[in-house]
Amino acid sequence: MTATAPAAGASRWRRKRRAEQPMVPKATFSSYYGKPVLKAPVWESRDIAGYLFLGGLAGGSSLLAAGADLTGRTELGRAAKAGAFGAITLSLAALIDDLGRPARFVNMLRVFKVTSPMSVGTWLVSGYTPAAGLAAATAFTGRWPRLGTAATAGTALLGPAVASYTAVLISDTAVPAWHDGYREMPFVFTGSAAMAAGGLGLLAAPTAESGLARNLALAGQVMEMLAFERMTRRMGMVAEPYRQGRGGAYIRIGQVLGALGATGAALSPAVPVGRARRVVTAVSGAALMGASAATRWGVFHAGMTSARDPKYTVVPQRERLNERGTAKVEPASASIPQPPPVPPA
Amino acid sequence: MTAIDVQITTRPDGMDTYPDPQPRMGFFTDTSVCIGCKACEVACKEWNHVPEDGLTFTGMSYDNTVGLGASTWRHVAFIEQQRPVGVADGSGPDGGLRWLMSSDVCKHCTHAACLDVCPTGALMRTEYGTVVVQSDVCNGCGYCIPACPYGVIDRREEDGRAWKCTLCYDRLGAGMEPACAKACPTDSIQFGPLDELRERAAVRVDQLHDAGESGARLYGADPGDGVGGDGAFFLLLDEPEVYGLPPDPVVTTRDLPSMWRHAGAAAATLGGLAAASFAASALGDWLGGRLGGGR
Numbered sequence: 001m002t003a004t005a006p007a008a009g010a011s012r013w014r015r016k017r018r019a020e021q022p023m024v025p026k027a028t029f030s031s032y033y034g035k036p037v038l039k040a041p042v043w044e045s046r047d048i049a050g051y052l053f054l055g056g057l058a059g060g061s062s063l064l065a066a067g068a069d070l071t072g073r074t075e076l077g078r079a080a081k082a083g084a085f086g087a088i089t090l091s092l093a094a095l096i097d098d099l100g101r102p103a104r105f106v107n108m109l110r111v112f113k114v115t116s117p118m119s120v121g122t123w124l125v126s127g128y129t130p131a132a133g134l135a136a137a138t139a140f141t142g143r144w145p146r147l148g149t150a151a152t153a154g155t156a157l158l159g160p161a162v163a164s165y166t167a168v169l170i171s172d173t174a175v176p177a178w179h180d181g182y183r184e185m186p187f188v189f190t191g192s193a194a195m196a197a198g199g200l201g202l203l204a205a206p207t208a209e210s211g212l213a214r215n216l217a218l219a220g221q222v223m224e225m226l227a228f229e230r231m232t233r234r235m236g237m238v239a240e241p242y243r244q245g246r247g248g249a250y251i252r253i254g255q256v257l258g259a260l261g262a263t264g265a266a267l268s269p270a271v272p273v274g275r276a277r278r279v280v281t282a283v284s285g286a287a288l289m290g291a292s293a294a295t296r297w298g299v300f301h302a303g304m305t306s307a308r309d310p311k312y313t314v315v316p317q318r319e320r321l322n323e324r325g326t327a328k329v330e331p332a333s334a335s336i337p338q339p340p341p342v343p344p345a
Numbered sequence: 346m347t348a349i350d351v352q353i354t355t356r357p358d359g360m361d362t363y364p365d366p367q368p369r370m371g372f373f374t375d376t377s378v379c380i381g382c383k384a385c386e387v388a389c390k391e392w393n394h395v396p397e398d399g400l401t402f403t404g405m406s407y408d409n410t411v412g413l414g415a416s417t418w419r420h421v422a423f424i425e426q427q428r429p430v431g432v433a434d435g436s437g438p439d440g441g442l443r444w445l446m447s448s449d450v451c452k453h454c455t456h457a458a459c460l461d462v463c464p465t466g467a468l469m470r471t472e473y474g475t476v477v478v479q480s481d482v483c484n485g486c487g488y489c490i491p492a493c494p495y496g497v498i499d500r501r502e503e504d505g506r507a508w509k510c511t512l513c514y515d516r517l518g519a520g521m522e523p524a525c526a527k528a529c530p531t532d533s534i535q536f537g538p539l540d541e542l543r544e545r546a547a548v549r550v551d552q553l554h555d556a557g558e559s560g561a562r563l564y565g566a567d568p569g570d571g572v573g574g575d576g577a578f579f580l581l582l583d584e585p586e587v588y589g590l591p592p593d594p595v596v597t598t599r600d601l602p603s604m605w606r607h608a609g610a611a612a613a614t615l616g617g618l619a620a621a622s623f624a625a626s627a628l629g630d631w632l633g634g635r636l637g638g639g640r
Contacts, residue, residue: 029586030584030586030587031586031587031589032412032422032424032586032587032588032589033405033408033589035411035412035589036496037495037496037586037589037590037591038491038493038494038495038496038591039414039490039491039493039496039497039498039499040490040491041487041490041491042487042490042499042500042502043487059615060615060619063615063616063619064619066619067619067620067622067623067626070623070627071623071626071627071630098486098487099484099485099486099487099505100483100484100485100486100487100500100502100504100505100506100507101483101484101485101505101506102484104465104482104483104484104485105484107465107467107482107483107484108464108465108484108486110465110466110482111464111465111466113461113463113464113466114605115461115462115598115601116461116462116463116464116488117462117601117604118462118464118486118488119464119465122464160611160612160613160615160616161608161612163612163615164608164609164611164612164615165608167604167607167608167611168601168604168605168607168608171597171600171604172462172492172597172598172600172601172604173458173462173488173491173492173597174458174491174492174493174494174594174597175491178491179597179600182600182603182604182607183603183607184607185607186604186607186608186610186611186612187607187610187611187614189611190611190612190614190615190618191615193615194615194618194619211626211629211630212622212623212626215622215623215625215626216618216619216622216623218622219618219621219622220618223614223618303491307491310586310589313591314586314591314592317591317592317593317594318586318592318593320593321592321593
């Protein structure tokens with residue numbers, strides 16, 4: 001059955017059905033009563049979009065913490081370490097909260113599977129979280145500085161992986177708007193992570209130390225923007241949910257906040273030292289963090305939309321089949337498994 | 346030693362890891378003889394103690410089941426089409442309504458995405474080559490649900506775990522056929538060793554083509570397709586999407602090596618980006634120090 005316009009509202013019901021014929025015929029495709037082919041994820045946006053954002057914030061913050069330690073920015077280092085530990089703890093809580101059986105979380109640790117990004121990620125985060133905790137604890141108490149240095153170095157090494165694996169997590173699904181973006185999604189996510197971590201540094205550290213955070217945030221904002229642009233350009237019609245509806249709205253909010261935050265952060269050194277500069281820096285930092293979060297929520301909702309509408313599953317697959325020139329009716333003989341060839345004795 | 350002795354090789358479905366592998370078992374659902382009685386739906390629910398999941402009126406022909414789900418492991422689709430249909434007594438096309446009926450089920454893919462992405466190992470490959478969720482292990486993470494290219498597996502919200510067709514694993518162990526196949530009055534659902542089913546299906550398609558049913562085609566029978574062939578495959582009379590099936594499903598993990606490579610590159614880029622921005626700051630510090638200003 002060919003898909004028709006979505007179910008009409010009450011006012012449209014009163015009109016005759018024939019009047020609903022669109023002037024320009026839409027791209028038609030067949031579906032079963034317009035029902036989705038895929039099952040949309042059962043994940044809650046608060047938990048899983050939040051998980052994507054917090055994982056990025058943590059991973060980026062660990063890099064920022066290492067940079068702060070190397071350049072002697074104590075306050076920034078503390079803020080970044082606290083941010084990393086806080087974010088990863090919250091993200092773990094979100095992951096557990098989203099399980100249908102939270103008490104069985106430890107079942108994640110009964111196997112290690114490279115074919116499951118969630119398994120890889122759970123092990124990664126299980127290693128990262130204690131290190132992040134140590135780094136934060138030693139920074140605030142001042143005890144065991146060598147252990148703190150080692151922990152900070154460890155989190156800086158694992159941080160980029162924590163920030164990028166979540167892109168594989170969502171891309172390794174049949175959800176069209178996620179899977180089709182698998183090449184650029186990790187770059188969108190790591191750019192977003194740098195932007196969020198830099199934003200946190202700008203928000204939390206004194207202006208005298210925030211230059212490092214500013215550079216990271218600006219680089220991240222540009223990277224996220226470029227990667228996202230490239231991704232949606234390549235995806236064709238599957239990129240629609242990133243431009244329309246709930247996903248599109250979040251993406252646009254993210255773009256506006258990112259542009260405002262980046263402009264504010266870039267101009268902040270020109271603001272007179274003192275309260276005014278502190279306010280500009282903090283507001284810019286908050287905007288950059290908000291931009292990163294909005295992007296994650298946008299990606300999450302775009303994926304949900306693309307899974308719920310059979311169009312995004314059927315049309316690209318049908319085009320793929322047509323390009324391959326596959327006859328619509330399989331020749332029956334092609335389906336019979338051929339016996340293995342027996343080489344001459 | 347002859348070539349015959351070395352024929353046994355690693356099977357793509359991994360079944361040869363069992364000490365006593367069975368032939369791969371599956372379903373051939375021949376929709377051309379389905380009468381839409383839904384005995385399969387009922388038998389499945391009864392045998393597997395699958396709970397009720399909504400008694401609603403949809404208005405979608407005779408289908409109030411809507412689709413597969415956590416508590417619906419067989420689903421009979423009803424499609425109404427305005428199409429001239431030949432009549433058996435040779436009186437010619439009646440120009441009326443055509444009904445397509447098809448009993449959908451988990452495909453038990455050769456390359457099963459649900460199984461690949463499961464982080465707990467709850468989803469497993471049985472010795473019959475079928476894919477089964479171990480409900481005592483599943484923690485309800487929900488990853489298998491968007492991974493399935495057919496939208497089969499789902500989470501039962503009141504229970505928190507993922508559920509789907511087991512191909513009656515318990516009955517197979519006792520040498521019995523699955524409940525749906527047992528209940529099917531027209532043999533639309535056929536159960537058996539996959540190799541035999543594929544041969545039988547190829548013969549059936551030829552038979553239908555000879556009878557003038559040119560729309561008959563097999564779906565999921567080709568081991569060269571995007572999921573390596575389905576353990577449960579179908580004979581359809583129209584395009585797969587008409588039945589709510591994806592026309593060209595591909596197991597998402599086929600691209601996973603490339604995904605990990607891209608993620609690795611992105612992680613390295615983030616590291617490089619951070620190093621560069623820190624170097625810029627350090628340079629700024631140094632210049633600032635030389636010029637006598639603050640940071």
